[in-house]
Amino acid sequence: MAVASSDTAIRTGRVTRTFLYLVLLLFALFYMLPLYVMLVNSVKPLSEITGGGMMSLPQTWTVEPWTKAWNTAQIGVESTGLAPYFWNSIKMVVPAVAISTILGALNGYVLTKWRFKYDTILFGLMLFACFIPFQMVLIPMATVLGKLGLAGTTTGLVLVHVVYGIGFSTLYFRNYYAAFPTELVRAAQIDGAGFFQIFWRILLPSSGPITVVCVIWQFTNIWNDFLFGASFAAGNAQPMTVALNNLVQSSTGVKEYNVHFAGAILAALPTLLVYIVAGRYFVRGLMAGSVKG
Amino acid sequence: MGFLDIDNATKSYGAVEVLHKVDISVEEGEFLVLVGPSGCGKSTLLNMIAGLEEITSGEIRIKDAVMNGVHPSKRNIAMVFQSYALYPNMSVGQNITFGLEMHGTPKDDREKALADVSKLLQIEQLLDRKPGQLSGGQRQRVAMGRALVRNPDVFLFDEPLSNLDAKLRVDMRTEIKKLHQKLGTTIVYVTHDQIEALTLSTRIAVMNGGYVQQLGTPKEIYDNPANLFVATFMGSPSMNLLDVKVRANGNAIFADTTNGAGEKVSLTFTNPSETLKSYDGTTITLGIRPEAITDPEGADHRSTHVEKVENTVTVTEPAGSDTFVTTTFGGKDCIARMRADTEAKAGQRVPFAINMEKAVAFDPKSEARIG
Structure with missing residues (x-):
């Protein structure tokens, strides 16, 4: 058999091809436009924006909107900038992601390798948690947090996000471990490894891709969450998203669009960074198990 | 223990x-x-x-x-x-x-x-x-x-x-x-x-x-x-199972069947048990391994009881070391394991040597061994 070459393939005409690339380029530009507007306007003085030059490049370049958004902008009643709220978000998102991922992995391990009666029903119930709208739990959750003495604190927010996150992280890990050979667990049992040793030494080292998926998913969701942040965190404990809202929605003084744009980019940066660093594992992890390796 | x-x-x-x-x-x-x-x-x-x-x-x-x-x-x-x-x-x-x-x-x-x-x-x-x-x-x-x-x-x-x-x-x-x-x-x-x-x-x-x-x-x-x-x-090709009619004649017990041409064939059991006698007149399943049915030259010389039967070959399958020859007894296929260079051809009538020492009888209903 001769190797198939492009000569024998159906040829796409030069014109068609050019047209194709043009359309693609157009769409790409269209999708990039908001980012362009945000970037450009965050580095020009306010006067240039109010002067009507929203699409044009800045005449005088300045980083002042960025430093102002970060350090001195008026958030609510205080002019602290977004910085403290950024750290609030970090303090919330890191433990919440870590705890929900670890619990999800443990749940997945138990639900697939230590089967017990009614385990599928239990898993179904956990899965159900993924579909409950946030708004439904606001009041009961507020009551619970109040009773626990965690109302208005970052710890309280961590708890809320962990509880909500377990549904998804369990789903990810359960499906991943379902494809993990049970014979390996049995071999380890005969070798004398205990419950946690099997998890730690056998399963976890093979869970790289799904851990990345879970971390990205949880990180993005928790970082971007506004409703829980606005409902359960008071004053100094508010996360970045709520602070950004307060910055943009402030009804006093002049609307500093350039500062708002800079603040919005700052709020989006961490999730962007996570995608760039771990993105290629994300696709790989989502595909894991779907194709025989 | x-x-x-x-x-x-x-x-x-x-x-x-x-x-x-x-x-x-x-x-x-x-x-x-x-x-x-x-x-x-x-x-x-x-x-x-x-x-x-x-x-x-x-x-x-x-x-x-x-x-x-x-x-x-x-x-x-x-x-x-x-x-x-x-x-x-x-x-x-x-x-x-x-x-x-x-x-x-x-x-x-x-x-x-x-x-x-x-x-x-x-x-x-x-x-x-x-x-x-x-x-x-x-x-x-x-x-x-x-x-x-x-x-x-x-x-x-x-x-x-x-x-x-x-x-x-x-x-x-x-x-x-x-x-x-x-x-x-x-x-x-x-x-x-x-x-x-x-x-x-x-x-x-x-x-x-x-x-x-x-x-x-x-x-x-x-x-x-x-x-x-x-x-x-157990065994490959698996054991031949033939439907035979038990016929007691004094101390000797025969297994009656027919060959491919419809002629009557009578095989004598080696050392029949008393239990087998009680099956007189009924049909039982006779099991013979393929290697217990050979061409006469290839028959086990240490066996004390080999029966020779002429039968028609339906298929031959040369497998290198042996040739598997299929024939029929009582209308059922029966595989014989012959020497590699056997001259048996499909359609021919050739002698088969059956080592009756290795034949085993089964009750067709209970599927258990008789005797």
């Missing part, structure tokens, strides 16, 4: 009993093969010995210690799985010593045990590789190494060769047998391959439908099958 005792062990899942009162006693150094078709309960029984499945009733004892409810790691057993179950994230060396590590063996002893085992199995050059980088045969060796290194009382093998290609399977079969002869360990081995069972074992338990159909040495199983299931399951 044996070395490994399976005493009336049963296994039920809910109301369904899948293993019915299995009773096997294995001596030290024995190679017991559990053989049977899929779903016969052989793997379940192995898992019960390993402690991976609970025992519903009855007892399993190793060295007279009751194993019911004892954790797999505390039974001093080792198991080789069908998929080898090598830990993908560990190197070959770590795979082999993982069990020792979990049992708290000091590092120096682990290193020494690893060196011994890898030398025995000739896998010294593979110790730093990951299982993913090994071929099927190498993985098989590593899996055996992992079992050997613990120096267990009983080795359990769960269809260890079924993932290998045909040639490698035969090679590894010989290796396992050599290893058993060298180390003299007690082995329980599960397979669905009757050739593996016959070649490897010192004793075979043929299982079907959750029952042990017959327990015995390979020769007993092959020559004296207890029932029709064992007779047809």
